[in-house]
Amino acid sequence: MADETHSRELFAIINDVKEHLTYLEELGVEGIDPSAPVSKWHVDEGVETLEDVWSETRDCTRCPLFEGRTHVVNSEGNRHAKLMFVGEAPGADEDVQARPFVGRAGKLLTQIMESIGFKREDVFIGNVNRCRPPQNRTPTTDEGVTCRPFIIREIEIVRPKVIVVLGNVAMKNLLNTKEGITKLRGKFQDYRGIKVMPTFHPAYLLRDPSKKRETWEDMKTVRDYLNSDAVNQ
Ligand code: SF4
Numbered sequence: 001m002a003d004e005t006h007s008r009e010l011f012a013i014i015n016d017v018k019e020h021l022t023y024l025e026e027l028g029v030e031g032i033d034p035s036a037p038v039s040k041w042h043v044d045e046g047v048e049t050l051e052d053v054w055s056e057t058r059d060c061t062r063c064p065l066f067e068g069r070t071h072v073v074n075s076e077g078n079r080h081a082k083l084m085f086v087g088e089a090p091g092a093d094e095d096v097q098a099r100p101f102v103g104r105a106g107k108l109l110t111q112i113m114e115s116i117g118f119k120r121e122d123v124f125i126g127n128v129n130r131c132r133p134p135q136n137r138t139p140t141t142d143e144g145v146t147c148r149p150f151i152i153r154e155i156e157i158v159r160p161k162v163i164v165v166l167g168n169v170a171m172k173n174l175l176n177t178k179e180g181i182t183k184l185r186g187k188f189q190d191y192r193g194i195k196v197m198p199t200f201h202p203a204y205l206l207r208d209p210s211k212k213r214e215t216w217e218d219m220k221t222v223r224d225y226l227n228s229d230a231v232n233q
Helices: 002-026 050-057 064-068 092-097 104-114 141-158 168-175 202-207 209-226
Strands: 083-087 124-127 162-166 189-191 194-199
Touching (some): 083 141, 168 194
16 A cells, blocks of 8 residues: 555656656757656556546645636546547536536537547546636636646546647647647647647637538548557557
8 A cells, every 4th residue: 555655656756747847848948858658557557547636636726726616627538538638627517517518618529529429428528727717717827737737647547549639728738839729720749649639629619610610620530540540450
């Protein structure tokens, strides 16, 4: 038991160091390669689990967003999912229900995944920030960077084949890019060896339904990749 506790602590430290190295790399410090995957020994040995991650978010006060939340909204879904969706932060419905993507945007997200043959229970869904920002404002960069280690740890545990990142804010945070969603959507990016498809956030599609066609094209690209030999051999 003590060994397991120490392993968890060690893994948390490794992740903190990786996050700090990534931050230094963003500042332009050279000679650092934080892009290599975290060793999977902790996952294979059953040391790091989703419950471990969630036990740390339960009472989290790492960033100011904790002050306005009703609930922390952790990710949910199939722990062995091939497909993962990552959004920006919970809204009002999610804050009340403690579940990601359950409001109007969530219903549209369900339709989007169903359009390529997936049900909610097939996929894993979460947000970079897991406490609702006041008046649904955009999370600040600091708030995003502070909460990001939780979604990164979930990604390392689930190891999906494709992550669909929803909207500009989540994309910039996850991919450490200054490019905008309009430029990168529809083109696979890489996140530590996992394909990432940036596309529009469903809340944006509710405001501008004319963008649904581009999202549909992005999702077809995801579907074709998940059905390809590269994933299924
Ligand atoms: S948004 Fe994330 S880092 Fe901030 S308080 Fe909530 S769980 Fe903690």
